[in-house]
Amino acid sequence: MSAGNTAFVLISAALVLMMTPALAFFYGGLVRAKSVVSMMMLSFGALAVVGTLWIVYGHAIAFSSSADSTFVGWNGVFGINLGGIGLEDLFSAPVTSTGVPVLAFSAFQATFAIITTALISGAIADRAKFGAWLVFSALWATFVYFPISNWVFNIVRDDQGNIVNGGWLATNFGLLDFAGGTVVEINSGAAALALALVLGKRVGFAKGIHKPHNVPFVLLGAGLLWFGWFGFNAGSALAADDVATTAFVNTLAAPAAGILGWLIVERLKDGKATSVGAASGAVAGLVAATPACAFLHPLWGLVMGFIAGVVCALAVELKFRLGFDDSLDVVGIHLVGGVIGTLMIGLVGVDVGLLYTGSFGQLGAQALGCLVVMVYSFGATWIIGTVIDKTMGFRVRNEDELAGIDTILHGEEGYAMDRDY
Numbered sequence: 001m002s003a004g005n006t007a008f009v010l011i012s013a014a015l016v017l018m019m020t021p022a023l024a025f026f027y028g029g030l031v032r033a034k035s036v037v038s039m040m041m042l043s044f045g046a047l048a049v050v051g052t053l054w055i056v057y058g059h060a061i062a063f064s065s066s067a068d069s070t071f072v073g074w075n076g077v078f079g080i081n082l083g084g085i086g087l088e089d090l091f092s093a094p095v096t097s098t099g100v101p102v103l104a105f106s107a108f109q110a111t112f113a114i115i116t117t118a119l120i121s122g123a124i125a126d127r128a129k130f131g132a133w134l135v136f137s138a139l140w141a142t143f144v145y146f147p148i149s150n151w152v153f154n155i156v157r158d159d160q161g162n163i164v165n166g167g168w169l170a171t172n173f174g175l176l177d178f179a180g181g182t183v184v185e186i187n188s189g190a191a192a193l194a195l196a197l198v199l200g201k202r203v204g205f206a207k208g209i210h211k212p213h214n215v216p217f218v219l220l221g222a223g224l225l226w227f228g229w230f231g232f233n234a235g236s237a238l239a240a241d242d243v244a245t246t247a248f249v250n251t252l253a254a255p256a257a258g259i260l261g262w263l264i265v266e267r268l269k270d271g272k273a274t275s276v277g278a279a280s281g282a283v284a285g286l287v288a289a290t291p292a293c294a295f296l297h298p299l300w301g302l303v304m305g306f307i308a309g310v311v312c313a314l315a316v317e318l319k320f321r322l323g324f325d326d327s328l329d330v331v332g333i334h335l336v337g338g339v340i341g342t343l344m345i346g347l348v349g350v351d352v353g354l355l356y357t358g359s360f361g362q363l364g365a366q367a368l369g370c371l372v373v374m375v376y377s378f379g380a381t382w383i384i385g386t387v388i389d390k391t392m393g394f395r396v397r398n399e400d401e402l403a404g405i406d407t408i409l410h411g412e413e414g415y416a417m418d419r420d421y
Contacts, residue, residue: 002099005239012235016111019228026221029214034404035126036414042121049137054110062149098239116184122328123192132394139384175369179236181291181342182373189335190374191381198385201325222279233293250293254305258285261309284312287337295349304344308337
């Protein structure tokens with residue numbers, strides 16, 4: 001076991017776990033004051049449900065130790081055969097190729113599953129029942145996130161670093177995704193679109209009618225997300241080495257350029273560069289960096305971030321043209337940004353991209369990965385969301401939505417300034 005790499009991965013896991021409450025701040029500031037508690041509780045609900053399921057069976061599905069590239073795998077909790085194994089054996093589980101214990105790796109990957117599920121909640125702000133969301137989180141993690149993680153992240157390499165076994169998208173088609181452009185970003189973005197369609201539009205949905213109630217919350221959340229994202233991307237190297245360093249630098253470069261790209265679009269379109277736009281541009285750059293951060297020269301990281309800031313700033317307007325209510329722009333930022341970052345590997349990835357090899361092979365593999373994850377996630381999410389909506393009901397009543405769902409669902413208010421406390 002490598003004590004240094006283990007410490008690095010555990011610290012990275014803590015940083016990524018912090019991203020879920022950071023997302024709660026980011027999303028909470030973007031909604032109305034009367035639904036801020038409900039919005040933030042969706043993130044904490046995902047943390048509770050998915051964190052529990054990961055320990056029970058999530059890791060076993062996502063990281064099967066089966067001998068072939070199965071669709072999903074099952075080999076006991078944490079992928080360990082439980083027959084006759086005591087607690088001491090669990091904590092002395094085998095290590096990864098970088099000398100990190102399996103349990104440390106599992107803790108790191110658990111935080112990915114949690115934040116991915118929480119991201120979807122932004123598409124259904126102001127109108128979702130908390131109980132229905134908890135059921136959705138459990139079903140979605142089980143039937144969507146865990147399998148897709150298996151397809152992409154479940155990789156076994158030989159001593160020379162070549163993939164010899166693992167998930168079918170990575171092993172059979174050569175998809176490259178360092179930290180989750182497909183598994184996290186495209187997956188959550190496609191799911192957000194499906195769920196937004198299932199729940200329908202908010203009452204009075206129109207451009208400009210729903211404004212952020214707490215801009216400082218938005219900036220605080222974006223800043224904490226950026227901080228945690230260094231653990232997200234650099235930690236995916238599973239070692240404190242040159243790969244982690246490259247990922248770290250690109251996690252600085254892409255969101256910085258993403259802010260500039262988004263603000264330029266705002267200035268040209270609306271005449272003003274906003275703080276919410278700056279926060280959104282940073283997140284767009286971070287999303288694009290997620291799959292590509294270890295494969296790109298930092299100068300290309302800047303280019304990628306700028307492109308993501310510009311394209312995502314334009315993409316968030318599509319919901320008004322196409323008529324779907326993605327409340328907090330999960331589709332426009334995470335789906336679109338994830339596609340940009342994933343395809344950039346096929347274009348300018350060092351030693352693999354079109355620019356370096358003259359071959360479209362890697363670009364084709366990246367495009368296929370985007371398409372497969374997008375279609376599966378959208379279809380499965382639509383089915384899960386529809387079943388929940390037709391049985392227990394997913395959306396609150398219109399009158400409750402108008403009145404504010406914090407007191408209706410949780411009996412609490414985000415702000416009680418008029419009370420004598």
